[in-house]
Amino acid sequence: MLLNHHGAGRVGVTAPAGPIPALDVLTGRPRPTGTTAPSRWSARYSGALVGLDVTAAAAVTGLVLSAHPSPPSAAAPLVWTAGLLVLAWPLLLAGTGAYDERVHGTGSDEYRRVGRAGLLLVALASLVSYAAQLELSRALVVVAVPAVTVLTLAARFAARCQLRRLRARGRCLRRVVLAGRGGAVVELAMRVRRDGYAGLEVVAACVTPESRELVAGALGVPVGGLDDVVDTAVRLGADTVAVTSASETAAEYLRRLSWQLEGSGVELLVAPGLIEVAGPRLHIRPFEGLPLLSVEQPRFEGWGRVLKGCVDRVVAALALLLLSPLLLGLALAVRLDDPGPVLHRQERVGVNGRRFTMLKFRSMVVDAESRLEALQAANGADGLLFKMRADPRVTRVGRWLRRLSLDELPQLVNVLGGSMSLVGPRPPLPREVARYDSSVSRRLLVKPGLTGLWQISGRSDLSWEEAVRLDLRYVENWSLALDALILVKTVRAVLGRSGAY
Structure with a gap:
């Protein structure tokens, strides 16, 4: 993470003509001068955000006015108050720094500033209504302002996605x-x-x-x-x-x-x-x-962990119920493609070193483990893992299951039973854990996950060092918000099939 110390802007080189620039007292050289104006892309981006914010406020207030039992006259306090709300919204956002270039595209500061502007708007509307003794519709204060805030947050998220696409192409x-x-x-x-x-x-x-x-x-x-x-x-x-x-x-x-x-x-x-x-x-x-x-020290227990466990079990139970037809179909496909059990059971190491049996749809031939030693020379991974892009042990259906990560779905049973979580570090094998050093062992401080930072960051394309770094980052910085973000990004990673083989 980087800590901000000064405002951002575009540097300008001092022109040779004009006033003599001030000398730096430390170096004796001319002190650099420039403007604090934002870069061109930032100005355009902020302008687009202003347009989105005004549109969101106008749309919500328009719906409130149209839903009023009796159409108010043009002079009614409700009408001009709604108009003032539309004008005040971008001003409050600017006051809280929601258009600051430093919050564009990354971090949660932008969303917090939008939320702060929403609270200020509620307070401002309530104060004006009380001080001027206006008979305003409750829907304008209680419904419209939260709706404007939520719609603005959604628009900011969409704008951020577009900005990241542009940055991926080397722009902005x-x-x-x-x-x-x-x-x-x-x-x-x-x-x-x-x-x-x-x-x-x-x-x-x-x-x-x-x-x-x-x-x-x-x-x-x-x-x-x-x-x-x-x-x-x-x-x-x-x-x-x-x-x-x-x-x-x-x-x-x-x-x-x-x-x-x-x-x-x-x-x-x-x-x-x-x-x-x-x-x-x-x-x-x-x-x-x-x-x-x-x-602050990382927290591995407390109400947050209790809530995480409850969410894990509820979501896993609902997912198993809703996906039961798909699970039955996949089980039938595995059985028809290759003789042997439908599920692959493998011992893994969970939280605090406790071992458990992890479930997966079988994607390899039955004697895959006995063939592993003969394939070690073709191992494409560093560290403690074994990876092979064209592994001959993978069945036809298994290769398709792996590309879409469908072979992982039976792990919902592990999540329901409490040995795994929806989000967490990759569940390691006992032979891997036996070779862990003290720093890598910190992966075992939390439950392993059905998905995690490793899943959304490249999966099998990651090096051992990078996979460990991502797992340790998750362990050190876990939060419910991070879990939600990883779950959303997992869908995109699975559909993109990056690093899946």
């Missing part, structure tokens, strides 16, 4: 210069490039002298020194500087860099070195004026 990106030690900069750059939806494009790096050659070869971008960050950002038109916490004399360096960037419109971001710790667990806590980064 913010240009970023990375600064810090070589290894940390390369790691951060790889994360930025892998998570393209974040909208950051690495255009240069500024590192320590001994790391320049390594970083230049790894990233393929211009590389300078740590003292060249501001000049590099201005020269390349970057609007963001991201500094890793492994920088030389980090505290003093960051202070000087933030002073140098004042007035430039360049946003300063800091990667705190806690890459796998999510934002909700990170807080800035001031101690007598000294700002410290507080990291």
Whole structure:
């Protein structure tokens, strides 16, 4: 996660003519100047959001007026109040920062700001109604405002999906210069490039002298020194500087860099070195004026876990009931395609190292385990896993089941029984767990899942290291909201069939 320290904008290079620019008191060089205006794509995107928000407010208030028992006259308080609501809605959204470029496309801040604007609108409508003694329809306050908020959230989600599609094609990106030690900069750059939806494009790096050659070869971008960050950002038109916490004399360096960037419109971001710790667990806590980064401990029990268990069992029971015709059809297909049992039972390791029997539709021949040793030379995976794209042990129906992940459906029985969860780390084999080190063993602090971050991030295409990293990220940052997001994205991953073989 990156922590914001300054506003974002587009850098402008000082023109040679005109007033003499102010000198930086630290370097003696001209201080960079620029504007804080958003980039062109951001201005267009914000304008589109304003149009969507006004449309949502007008549509809802129009429905409220049309549903009124007696059509009000043009002068009725209900009519002009509805009109004021339409005008006030985008203004309140702007006041809460819902159009800020920093919240476009990623994170939950945008949704929280829309919700805050909705609460303000309810309070404002109630206050105006009471102070002016207006006989407003309750539907306008109690129904219209929540409906406008929900419709706006839906529109923001649709707009975000479109923005991410554009970013995946290399558009609507913010240009970023990375600064810090070589290894940390390369790691951060790889994360930025892998998570393209974040909208950051690495255009240069500024590192320590001994790391320049390594970083230049790894990233393929211009590389300078740590003292060249501001000049590099201005020269390349970057609007963001991201500094890793492994920088030389980090505290003093960051202070000087933030002073140098004042007035430039360049946003300063800091990667705190806690890459796998999510934002909700990170807080800035001031101690007598000294700002410290507080990291909350992950919670593996409590009411949230109880609620998660209840949701798991209810959803699993409903899914088994609704999907029973499909499950019977798949069982028949497996049985007719290859002699042997319909279900494959395999011992896996669950929460706190407890073993359980995991169920799957059988997708391989009956003696698949005995043939494994002969296929080890063709293993396409690193780490502790065995992966083979054209595994000869997979049956015809099994290959189809795997592509659509239908072979996993019997695990709903495991979820109903409590040995698995709908969302969690990948359930490991005992022979894998026997080779875990202390850090990887943290995967066993929560129940394994029917799906998880590994499922929506590439499945079998992931390396062992990447799969472990995703599982540990889930364990450290679990929340009900994250579970819901993973479940939604699982549908897209399954339909896309990426990494399924």
